Amino acid sequence: MFSTFLVTTSCEDTDDQIVCTTQFVYGLNVIVLDASTGNPIFQDIEVKAVDGMYQEILELVPGLEYAFAGAGERAGTYVVMVTKAGYQTYTSAPIILTRDECHVIPQSLTVNLQTN
Structure with missing residues (x-):
């Protein structure tokens, strides 16, 4: 589902140089x-x-009206919080974003909000 806006890490190894x-x-x-x-x-x-x-x-990601994206090219340990009137606030466990030589490695999360 995220393939239209996610990029798999794309690096080429040519003569020991990463492009x-x-x-x-x-x-x-x-x-x-x-x-x-x-x-x-x-x-x-x-x-x-x-x-x-x-x-x-x-x-929201253009073209994918249901997907929220962030932490662009930023590794770290994130907690995601989701709030909406009429629903219980959701707080995730820590999500660790790493990176390779080129890009951050994406992590996906699906949140099921419970009504109040």
């Missing part, structure tokens, strides 16, 4: 669903990633 792509890779990719119906939730919602003092509101 990286210039494509920007998001580290976090989050889909939020209503736990009762399984329908995607993407309006009037906040999806936030926190890594220590760093905080970022994840944005």
Whole structure:
């Protein structure tokens, strides 16, 4: 599902030199669903990633109206928080983003929000 905006790490090893792509890779990719119906939730919602003092509101990915992305090219240990009126706030376990010689290695998360 994320293949339209995720890039697999793409580096070429030519004569012991690594040549990286210039494509920007998001580290976090989050889909939020209503736990009762399984329908995607993407309006009037906040999806936030926190890594220590760093905080970022994840944005909807153009062309994929249900996917939120963030932590672009930024390795770290993130906690994802999802808030929406009428639902219980969701807080993830820590998600570790690593990187290779070229890009951050993406991690995907599906959140099933429970109604109040």
